[in-house]
Amino acid sequence: MxxxxxxxxxxxxxxxxxxxxxxxxxxxxxxxxxxxxxxxxxxDRVIRGFTIQVDPAVDGLATEAYVELFCRGTVAPDELRRILSGVPEVVDAGTVTGSADAIVHMRSRDIPSLELALEKVRIAPNVDHTRSAIVLSRLIHRQHD
Structure with a gap:
């Protein structure tokens, strides 16, 4: 290139x-x-596709939160992926350094549906607790995929 x-x-x-x-x-x-x-x-698969970006609010996903995930003991990334893959409100997640084991980006219709999604994550056997921050306004968004 x-x-x-x-x-x-x-x-x-x-x-x-x-x-x-x-x-x-x-x-x-x-x-x-x-x-x-x-x-x-x-x-050459450098460009893997052409797409559009739609405002998530159009799809009814206006409530957004970032969630720190804290696990009991050591949990492999594959196990975290398995846990989080079962929660459709999870739109992005990654393991991180620091006190949390992972950061999870969630989108839902409203606060009650966000609370239900958080409960799905919290009841997983390896999850100790979560700490959530609900997004009030988006300041910057850059798409790098």
């Missing part, structure tokens, strides 16, 4: 619907050259 490929990817991250001609104007290539490069990036 060269700087032109990186430029194409950056522009597609901003707008996956950008036209090849529009991209070419910005990075200094013809539309056909941009198309060839995008086709190669797709074939």
């Amino acid at each position: 060269d700087s032109l490929d990186h430029g194409i990817i950056d522009l597609l991250r901003q707008n996956a619907r950008a036209g090849y001609g529009d991209i070419g104007e910005v990075i200094g290539l013809s539309a056909s050259a941009v198309k060839r490069r995008v086709d190669r990036l797709v074939a």
